[in-house]
Amino acid sequence: MNWNDVVRESVEIRHWFHRHPELTWEEKNTASRIRQQLTAWQIPWRGCAEFGTVATLAAQAPGEHIAFRADMDALPITENAAVEFCSTDPGKMHACGHDGHMAALLGAAAWFKQQEAQLQGPVTLIFQPAEEGGHGAKKMIEEGALDGVDSIFGWHNWPALPAGTALCPDGAVMSGNGTFHMTIKGRGGHASQPEAARDPVLAAAAITLNLQQIISRRLPAQAAAVVSVTTIVADSNVTVIPESVRLEGSIRLSDPRWRQPINALIDEIATNTAAAYGVTADVEVRSRYEATINDHEAAARYRQAIQAELGEHCHESDLLLPIMASEDFSYYLNKVPGAFALVGMAEDEPDGAVYQAPCHSPEYRFNDRIIESVIRVFCRLAGVTAPAGDK
Template identity: 55%
Template sequence: MSDLWQKTIERARSLRLHLHTHPELAWHETRTAARIRELLTELNIPWQACAGTGTLARLNQHSSNKGPHIALRGDIDALPINEQTGKAWSSCTPGHMHACGHDGHTATLYAAASWLKQHEEQLPGPVTLIFQPAEEGGHGALKMIQDGALKGIDEIYGWHNWPAIAFGEIVCPDGLVMCGNSTFRLTVNGRGGHASQPELCRDPVLAASAITMALQQIMSRRLAPQQAAVVSVTSINAPSGDTIIPQQAIIGGSIRVPDKATGTYINGLITSISQQTALAYGVECEVEIFPRYNATINHAAQAQRVRHLWEEEYDISAINKNLLMPVMASEDFSYYLQEIPGAFALVGADDGPDNQAPCHSPHYDFNDRLIPLVARLFARLAGAPVPQRRA
């Protein structure tokens, strides 16, 4: 393994730990963006701001080589979670945490940037590196596209660390990878009053409980068992006193669907079930559904290329065939794949107890051993040579 490669990975890990210590939420990644741009400038890689805190870095833009223009993406935002890892590099900002590994994704893209710059003259075509803000519900990919991030690009590739599968295994299917998602809010309006006189009230808490139970029947009785979808009630909020039946209860929840048609069907069921159940309890229910991301759907040729390169690097046994697909989580990488060909991969992070906490857990930490694995994949996707791996 070359000294240059080792130094590249060491610098990337140092960046990862720095970002983990200083997390910033979607659309507030000002310090993160500044650090990324500072490092790109040190590498003599031209960059431009995109969608505010996003950054586009350009390599081999004026070469006579006519290979496809490849884009590689890393997301940069953190989550509103209080970290509980106890690591020396834990978040220094209460309530903010890199609990999904975007610090590692950014560091990996930086490692690829550094390596590709060292081999820029050998690249077969242009490369754009997309450091994207606001993946966590902020539609950052959409804003980047609207600000011209995909202009002139032929193919795009991205990835996500995945603690649910063994370290170094990859999942990159042709077609559906991750589901689309929406959230919903049901406002149940009743008639409040004294808890000793329920007959004079119309109890929104009781109705909200019944609506919650009824919504669970969507999956078991209104969809085929083979269909991939999820409806989860995640909160019921009806603040009141111990002797007071409140006026209102608010139900919140999440929807995961593999396609728009299933989403439209489930949205209709949520509306009708909630309102009809409310009617039976003498209350009213206002239904609001908030679409977020569409399903992440790989293009077959690009997904096959990712799998082929990974198999060449790490053997066919590193292609995971056991993870049930699609994954019910969502990704705004879907916006890119709706515009141009590309592929999105999940790469296993589980190499023992320290790396088994799921994403979005306060106990989660990115597995730094993934940085060289995926940096090699990115380099090869861009057409750069990589050093020989140690046996």
């Protein structure tokens, strides 16, 4: 294939992935399509973490062993985007662009194979399932996906950034996260006799308000963190004070050192507030992903490749970093040096529309035009030649 064929086929593959989304730890057909493509291009691969795939080119080359990663899973969202290749499975959608991530890495794989003699060291391609809360990266590492790898690079499309821009900072680029789950237990009763009950609804409302002091009053202003109550469930009747309330929420933090204090404060505040209302709070705090923190040298190398492709001003943006979304790419960066980039994709369409819907929206649309740019950046990182393109 020539370069144009690689780009065209990558876009076509992306559309196939988009039509056939599969949820976390269900990526059977997605894995099969990836493996069929690698086999057709005579790229050796092995299965990893059930639906994951690890492929390596120039395995015996003596230089640095670098890896690239793409995530695979879709989301439980019903698509509402006006695209010709809409999801064929109601309630499932590639609403985060993982279809585009896979397509770009497959395109890079095809070109790397044709330029394999140029590779100075081994290049590993990691197709990873279960990024959306499933800790797929952790499982891939446990099954040897990083064996022998010296450095790793990944990316995420970002609709809030214009196409032609990309951010790859030193240090944190995405935040760590966690969740909290609590049951507020009281004593149910008649709504007309609140004094005979112990109202868990009132206590849950107070806990929700009091949790806001964690960020505003209990952490230093320099700590970038978020505590959000996202669920309050009090199944009851309009004349009944319920026995219990379920309250849940999300934690985001840009620096791992704030995790323990935040977790402890959630427990302390919920427990003490509940006691003040004559009820109890059973609290569970669960850690999910750590912050995605770039290695300085790897980030500088990534930025150089991005700027060579997109132009020297491509990093100019008013987007505040780290963003508060999370990524399990952090598992890889805790094992080997590497870097993660946010690649912009918002631009005007010929019909006047603009890509604005964020990731995880039913109206989200991936921008196919950025696939070629990402393949080119990967080529620069791997040290292979790609035809000159327009900046």
